[in-house]
Amino acid sequence: MSTVISNDNLKAAQAFHGNVCLGLPLGLRAGQEALQALNVPRAKDKELVTIVELAPEQFSHCFVDGIQWITGCTTGKNNLQVQPMGKFAATVVDVSRHIAVRVSYRTDFLKEFLNWPPVAAKWTHQKDFHPQPGEVNDDIQAVLTRPVAELFTLQFFENYPYLSPVMDWSHEVCSDCGELVIGSYTHSLAGAVLCPACWSHRVYAQVEEGKD
């Protein structure tokens, strides 16, 4: 299996993400490496779970979109988790086999990457930086074609302690606004079943009335 993301896949991922940047290919490459290491295809449903270690202020929006697109683990399917550790790493769990792989970008590569001019311009806040023509695309290709051993450290887990979230489809109708609300979000107050918004209106109204 090739380790290189095809041009069509790259274009589709960039269309999904909305811009051409260097965080997205980092996520694509990390996610693809994890799928290959586990020998699994992109998740159609919740058969995979991905846990990302970058926080939103650390490339995470771009990195996470690359991870989502390539692994099929998405916010919408609730099988993407962000547990910020400030690291360029992600763990992909194969839920039915209880195995997982943590894919972590190597320090020597990251030190180089963070000093590529278009990347350095971001974190050193060079607002007037303009990349050379084709420079960003060349850097993207460098991420996508670099040999795996130069990019990643892989850690395998044989019994990964992942518990699938329990689905809650129970539901009630709020006594005050009449909107349907999922059961675990309802509150009971004075014999009424309430949504969180109506519950807080009643509670704060009581507090107001209690004032002199």
Ligand SMILES: [Zn+2]
């Ligand atoms: Zn981006």
Ligand SMILES: [Zn+2]
């Ligand atoms: Zn309500």
